[in-house]
Amino acid sequence: MKKKIITFTALALMLSNQSEARDQIKIVGSSTVYPFATVVAERFGKTSGFKTPVIESTGSGGGLKLFCKGLGTQHPDITNASRRIKMKEVKNCEKNGVKDITEIKIGYDGIAIANAKSGPTFDLTLRDLYLALAKEIPADAEGDEVKANPFKMWNEINPKLPAKPIVVIGPPPTSGTRDAFNELAIEKGCKTFPGRNALKKKDKQLYKSQCRAIREDGLYVEAGENDNLIIEKLVANPDALGVFGYSFLDQNKDKVKASKVDNVFPEFEAISSGEYPVSRSLFFYVKNAHASVIPGVKQYVREFTSSKSIGNEGYLISKGLIPLPKSERAKFEKDGKTLAKFDENLLKK
Amino acid sequence: MTNNLDRVELSLVGRKRSERLFKFYGFLGILIAFLFLITILYSVISQGQKAFFTTFIKVNIFFDSEIIDPQNQRNDEDIRYANFNKIITESLKKKFPENLNKNDSKELSSFISSSEADYLSEFVVKNKDYIGKYKNMWLLASSNIDVIVKNPEMEDLDEEDRLISDKQLGWLNQIRLNKELKKELNKNFFTKADSTEPEQAGIWGSLVGSFLTLLITLILSFPVAVAAGVFLEELAPKNKFTEFLEVNINNLAAVPSIIFGLLGLAIFLNIMHLPRSAPIVGGMVLALMTLPTIIIATRSSLKSVPPSIREAAIGLGATRFQSVVDHVLPLAIPGIMTGTIIGMSRALGESAPLLMIGMVAFIVDVPTTFLDSSTALPVQIYLWKSTAARGFVELTAAGVIVLLVFLILMNGLAVFIRQKFEKKW
Numbered sequence: 001m002k003k004k005i006i007t008f009t010a011l012a013l014m015l016s017n018q019s020e021a022r023d024q025i026k027i028v029g030s031s032t033v034y035p036f037a038t039v040v041a042e043r044f045g046k047t048s049g050f051k052t053p054v055i056e057s058t059g060s061g062g063g064l065k066l067f068c069k070g071l072g073t074q075h076p077d078i079t080n081a082s083r084r085i086k087m088k089e090v091k092n093c094e095k096n097g098v099k100d101i102t103e104i105k106i107g108y109d110g111i112a113i114a115n116a117k118s119g120p121t122f123d124l125t126l127r128d129l130y131l132a133l134a135k136e137i138p139a140d141a142e143g144d145e146v147k148a149n150p151f152k153m154w155n156e157i158n159p160k161l162p163a164k165p166i167v168v169i170g171p172p173p174t175s176g177t178r179d180a181f182n183e184l185a186i187e188k189g190c191k192t193f194p195g196r197n198a199l200k201k202k203d204k205q206l207y208k209s210q211c212r213a214i215r216e217d218g219l220y221v222e223a224g225e226n227d228n229l230i231i232e233k234l235v236a237n238p239d240a241l242g243v244f245g246y247s248f249l250d251q252n253k254d255k256v257k258a259s260k261v262d263n264v265f266p267e268f269e270a271i272s273s274g275e276y277p278v279s280r281s282l283f284f285y286v287k288n289a290h291a292s293v294i295p296g297v298k299q300y301v302r303e304f305t306s307s308k309s310i311g312n313e314g315y316l317i318s319k320g321l322i323p324l325p326k327s328e329r330a331k332f333e334k335d336g337k338t339l340a341k342f343d344e345n346l347l348k349k
Numbered sequence: 350m351t352n353n354l355d356r357v358e359l360s361l362v363g364r365k366r367s368e369r370l371f372k373f374y375g376f377l378g379i380l381i382a383f384l385f386l387i388t389i390l391y392s393v394i395s396q397g398q399k400a401f402f403t404t405f406i407k408v409n410i411f412f413d414s415e416i417i418d419p420q421n422q423r424n425d426e427d428i429r430y431a432n433f434n435k436i437i438t439e440s441l442k443k444k445f446p447e448n449l450n451k452n453d454s455k456e457l458s459s460f461i462s463s464s465e466a467d468y469l470s471e472f473v474v475k476n477k478d479y480i481g482k483y484k485n486m487w488l489l490a491s492s493n494i495d496v497i498v499k500n501p502e503m504e505d506l507d508e509e510d511r512l513i514s515d516k517q518l519g520w521l522n523q524i525r526l527n528k529e530l531k532k533e534l535n536k537n538f539f540t541k542a543d544s545t546e547p548e549q550a551g552i553w554g555s556l557v558g559s560f561l562t563l564l565i566t567l568i569l570s571f572p573v574a575v576a577a578g579v580f581l582e583e584l585a586p587k588n589k590f591t592e593f594l595e596v597n598i599n600n601l602a603a604v605p606s607i608i609f610g611l612l613g614l615a616i617f618l619n620i621m622h623l624p625r626s627a628p629i630v631g632g633m634v635l636a637l638m639t640l641p642t643i644i645i646a647t648r649s650s651l652k653s654v655p656p657s658i659r660e661a662a663i664g665l666g667a668t669r670f671q672s673v674v675d676h677v678l679p680l681a682i683p684g685i686m687t688g689t690i691i692g693m694s695r696a697l698g699e700s701a702p703l704l705m706i707g708m709v710a711f712i713v714d715v716p717t718t719f720l721d722s723s724t725a726l727p728v729q730i731y732l733w734k735s736t737a738a739r740g741f742v743e744l745t746a747a748g749v750i751v752l753l754v755f756l757i758l759m760n761g762l763a764v765f766i767r768q769k770f771e772k773k774w
Contacts, residue, residue, distance in 0.1 A: 024714075024722060026625065038545045038711045045713050046467060052713035054626055054722040074622045229508065 022073040023295055025053035029063025029080030032109065032180075033282050036316050037080050037304075043315070044303045050296035053078075067285060068093035077290040077297055081283045082109065090344045100288040103342045104301065104332050106310050108322035110246040110271040110279030111181050113168075114258040119238035120162035122154070122259035126277060129261070130189025131157045132166050133220055135213040143193025149215050165219075169230050170243030172222040181243055182212040184278045185261070231256055246271055246279075246322045268325060282321070288339045298339070305329070305336040393753070397746030399499045400538060403548060404490040406460060407529035410440045412473060414481040425474050433466035433473075434458065437488070444529075445520060456517055462489040462548045487531065492547035492740030494521060498530065499743070512739055538747065542715050543729065547740025550733070552751050554715040558628055558708070558723030559697060559755075561716060565632020566696050570639045571689055577640075578647025578685075583673045602641035609638045610702030618706060625707035626722040634706060635696040642695065646688020650681040683770035690763040694756050700727040726752045 027037060034057040045052025058066065060081040067079035068089060085103070093101065113124060131137050132154065136146040154161035171178040190196050190211035200207040214220050221240075223230045230242045231252045241259065246266055249258055258266050262277050270276040284304070291297040303309060309316050312323050323329065334340070414421070416439075417431045438458040442449055449457065465488045473479060490498070493512040497503055498521075508515050524530050542554020581598075585591045613634035617623045623630045654677050662672035703709060709728050716723035724732070730748040733741045 022624065026722070034711070035545070041711065042545050042713055055711040056626070056707055056709065057711075072622070074618065074624060076625075 024051040025078065025294055025296055025300055026076040027053050027055045027078045027080065027284075028058045028066045028076045029056075029078075029284070030060040030082040030282070031057045032060075032082035033080035033106070033284065036106065036282070036319060036321055037284070039316060039319060040304045040309055041300070043309075044296075044300050048296065048299050048303070050299060053296070053300060055080075064089045064285070065092075067287065068096055068098055070096040071098060071287070071289050073294070075287075077287050077294050078300070079285050081285065082280060084281065084283060084347070085285060085342075087344070087347050090342075090347065098287055098289070101342045102286040102288055102301075102335055102339045104284050104286065104305060104336055105324060105328070106282050106284065106304060106321065106332075107316070107324055108246070108271050108279050108281055109180055110266060110276060110322045111177055111184065111243060112246050112249040112258050112266040113185075113241055113243055113261060113278075114234065114249055114256040115241045116234045116238040117255060117257050119234075119240075119257075120164060121257070122161065122241065123263075124161075124259050124261050125158075126185055126189035126262055127192045128154075128158050128161065128189070129185050130187075130192070133168060133214050134186055134190065134211070135215045136210055138193045138195060141193075143195030144198070145195075146210055149217075152219070164239045167219060167221065167237065167240040168243060169221045169223045169233050169240055171230075177243070177245060180280070181278065182214065184280065186214065187211045188277065271322065279322075285342070286336075286339060288341070291339055298337075301336040301339070302333075305333040307333075393746050393749050396743055397748075397750040400743040400747035401535055402499075402532045403535040403537070404495040404498045405487040405531050405533055406490050406494075406524060407531075408437065408440050408461070408486055408488050409443065409483055410436065410469065410486050410488075411443070411483050412436065412479045412481060413439065417473060417480055423477050423480075428474050428477075429470050431470065431473075433469045434463075436469065437461050437465060444524070444527075453516070456514060457520065459491055460494055460517070460520070462491045463546060464549050465489055487533075489537075489548060490530075492738065495548055496739050496743075497521065498532070538744070542713055543711055543724070543732065544713060547738055547744055550741070550744055552726070552729060552748055554712060555724045555726050555729035555748075556751065558631075558712075558716050559725040561628035561719055561723065562631040562635060562725055563693055563697060565629055565719060566635040566639055567689070567693060569633060569636035570643055570692070573636075574640050574643035574689075575647050575685060578644045578651065579673060579678065581644070582648045582651040583677065584669065598641050598644055602645060605701075606638055606699050607701040607705070609634050610705030612637065613702060614705045624720055624722075626710055626712070626724075627720050628708075628716060628723050629719040630706050631703050631708050631723075631725065632719070634702045635699060638699065638702065639692040639696050642692035643685070643689050646692070647681070647685050650684025650688070651677060653684065654680045680772060683766050683772075687763045687767045687771075690759050690766070694759040694763075697725075697755060697759070698727055698752065700725065700731060703728055726755070 037055050041053040041055055060083055063079035064085060067076050069075050132151060134149055137149050139145040139147045151157055153163060153165055155163040196211060223233060230244050234240055234242045235255050264270050264276045266276050271279045286301055308314055310323060317323055413436060416435055417428055438454055441457050442454060496512055503511055537549050538551045540553050541551030544550040613630060617630045617633055618625060658676050659672050662676045703725055708724055712722050712724050730745055733745040733748060
């Protein structure tokens with residue numbers, strides 16, 4: 001009996017050692033893209049007849065590291081990223097034989113700060129947002145020490161802002177929008193104080209906790225996961241500002257108006273170009289050598305670039321993705337179809 | 350003398366008091382532990398039991414031939430591509446005669462789970478007679494509706510804190526009044542794997558994954574560990590080298606499990622090129638982790654067999670090997686089994702080493718072989734816990750219940766074997 005077990009195990013090991021062709025796509029990468037990718041994968045599995053891809057949430061950096069480890073079925077076929085690939089990573093990929101990859105941009109993660117049309121006009125900077133919403137703010141202009149946030153009125157922060165009480169309605173901590181808002185708006189505003197920047201080098205953990213924490217004294221109002229309702233609350237209270245995804249701003253332009261952040265309105269082009277500060281692009285990268293070996297890779301890329309998923313009315317848009325401009329989506333749809341090779345010179349710009 | 354007796358007498362009150370205090374502290378400790386246990390069990394069970402049932406809504410479906418098969422060809426392929434979401438929405442609208450605008454019908458269509466369109470298309474392919482006819486069908490409700498039905502206290506929340514709008518709540522109440530709502534066993538939970546929609550997600554995929562993983566763990570670790578234990582305890586000479594081995598095995602039993610995951614990543618994936626996320630690799634990693642536990646259990650149960658058994662066997666002319674295999678080992682088997690089962694139940698609850706080898710992933714297909722991608726029970730619980738959608742709260746607790754049931758079963762088996770078969774000397 002024991003002999004049988006041992007031979008069986010040895011056999012199983014030998015079989016699996018042959019790295020035989022895999023019939024299931026393997027995807028790794030960003031936790032921001034993960035909720036979008038899982039929806040695409042599930043639909044793809046249900047409708048295409050291919051197996052549903054396996055998706056691991058490893059973070060953008062971790063995903064690219066695994067992705068660039070080499071060619072062969074034991075390595076992932078696709079990696080998701082909430083930032084663009086870095087030159088260092090391209091070089092690492094090339095070193096391991098992964099020379100031909102395709103870059104697909106799926107959309108944006110842009111966050112608008114807006115209030116009711118009847119309300120005052122806000123012309124904000126990231127520093128204003130930080131001073132209005134952080135739990136603790138610098139005690140002086142240098143920013144070496146912190147104190148509890150004392151501000152109750154916008155004009156106390158910046159005399160140019162309206163003399164209205166600070167009320168900001170935004171997503172709860174469970175929301176990805178909130179994470180991005182903390183990171184892209186509050187933290188960037190925090191960095192404008194030299195003392196805070198110095199802290200980053202000294203104690204990264206403390207820096208993060210102080211520069212990303214939002215005040216809990218009731219001036220920041222958590223409004224549940226439903227962005228539509230934030231808009232309704234804004235209409236009811238014209239002095240309040242709201243934090244939500246760009247797509248909702250676009251659909252409710254009759255009710256709310258966006259505030260400038262660092263002199264830029266959250267408009268389509270400004271978000272696309274990265275000029276609007278509270279936004280970032282979402283990507284995935286395909287290993288082209290795998291596309292001909294692993295069944296379904298091309299079709300999955302097609303699904304993820306099609307207008308029914310990431311187009312303006314696509315099912316990912318209702319899950320919170322901010323769509324690409326039409327021409328850009330068409331470009332990436334074409335890139336996805338032909339698996340166009342990523343030009344690393346684009347990174348040198 | 351009297352003096353001493355008096356002193357004993359005098360100190361008696363103090364000594365008795367400290368005994369009572371000691372008893373009280375012991376009791377307090379047990380009480381606190383018990384309270385924690387009750388709190389955990391209560392929160393898990395009160396949440397988790399809700400996930401075992403799910404909501405269905407009765408809809409009088411009109412299989413509109415205009416939508417399903419406008420050319421009247423009855424072609425399977427065309428029927429599959431028909432817009433069954435529209436069929437569901439149109440049939441739902443008939444429940445509410447008031448005029449609905451485009452936004453309303455969108456809110457109405459979100460009552461029914463997205464899986465039901467596929468279900469209907471399969472149904473029509475098999476029963477083409479229904480095209481153009483009406484049929485009353487119970488359709489799976491979407492997770493948001495299900496959560497509201499299961500947690501009636503949420504209806505009193507303000508609209509913005511609730512999962513559904515006031516309008517949707519009104520419709521839901523009307524459906525309830527018409528008795529077109531029922532709760533039934535959540536079959537998806539017991540037959541499916543992960544999904545992005547809570548009402549379509551299930552524990553079965555990860556249960557199968559855990560089973561496949563543990564099977565590999567058992568096949569690999571049991572024979573090796575028993576052989577190693579018998580060798581070290583019965584046959585090996587007692588010298589510096591075996592002492593060194595012994596110390597190392599005991600240390601290995603205390604190594605944090607994530608280290609075994611790192612080892613698995615380095616050796617099984619990077620050197621042996623085994624597939625990521627596969628139960629075979631998970632099983633191998635957990636086998637490494639379980640080995641020392643079983644070796645130690647084997648040795649201690651061999652030790653508890655009285656030396657007279659060995660001496661008698663050898664005295665009658667048996668070799669050392671014969672005395673061990675024919676006499677000592679059979680007597681030690683219950684103890685070894687107990688140790689093995691406890692080692693396996695520890696492996697069942699383990700998730701950290703699986704993270705390193707890619708078993709923490711979104712996997713929709715239920716695994717069938719040792720090489721398929723799969724998750725494991727504790728991993729599925731973790732993945733659901735980190736998902737934002739409200740419906741996953743109950744699923745997470747239900748997953749914990751399933752895991753606890755299996756742990757209790759395995760530990761119960763271990764206790765049973767010990768009680769039933771272990772010999773007292």
